[in-house]
Amino acid sequence: MNLLQKFEYWGDRHHPKWLDVIRIALGIFLCYKGxxxxxxxxxxxxxxxxxxxxxxxxxxLLAHYVTFAHILGGFLLIIGFLTRLACLIQIPILLGAIILVNITQDVTRPYSDLFLSIIILLLLIYFLIVGNGPWGIKLPDEKKRQITE
Structure with missing residues (x-):
């Protein structure tokens, strides 16, 4: 079992259902932003x-990538299908938003987007590790693996 499979196995075993509500809300937010x-x-x-x-x-080109990635990635997060891939395509966007956009603005202003971007980035990293959870759509090989274990 390689390191990636160990992360997937750990993520599948340690994922409470209330975190799926957060994943779905994150997906709705990303779709809205897209x-x-x-x-x-x-x-x-x-x-x-x-x-x-x-x-x-x-x-x-980047603006169209950001738009498409937010809509598609948000939809995939909502339904819980290919969650890790959806998070992986979102993380560079959030890193760019934090580094290029939010850091150059005044962070101390009342409605700064920096803290929201950091929270979204941390949630994406978390769901990249733990996966989709019990309320997500599973691939056929994942269903077989869970039945046999």
Whole structure:
């Protein structure tokens, strides 16, 4: 059993059902943010242009990646299918949001997004380790493995 399988096994055994409610809420929030970015793509591109060293084509490409990843990853988190993959595609986005966007703003202002971004990042890392939980959709080989154990 390699290290990844040990993490999966530990995550499957130590996952209370109330954490699935948090996973579903996180997925709903990420879907909402993705739809919000889809509605306000020009504002997202403007924010990324002001704070990143990339060219305009790469910024447009990143803005579309962020939008698509939030919507798809949020949906996958809601239904609990491919949870680790959904978290893995979200983590670079949150790291970029913390490093490029939120750190350059005034952190002490009343409605700073830095703390929200850090909380979301920590939740994504947690669900990357523990997986989808008992209320998630399981792959066929996961169902067989749980029956035999």
């Amino acid at each position: 739809i919000d970015y889809l509605r306000n793509t020009s504002e997202l591109i403007g924010l990324m242009t002001n704070r990143s060293p990339f060219g305009s084509f790469l910024i447009i």
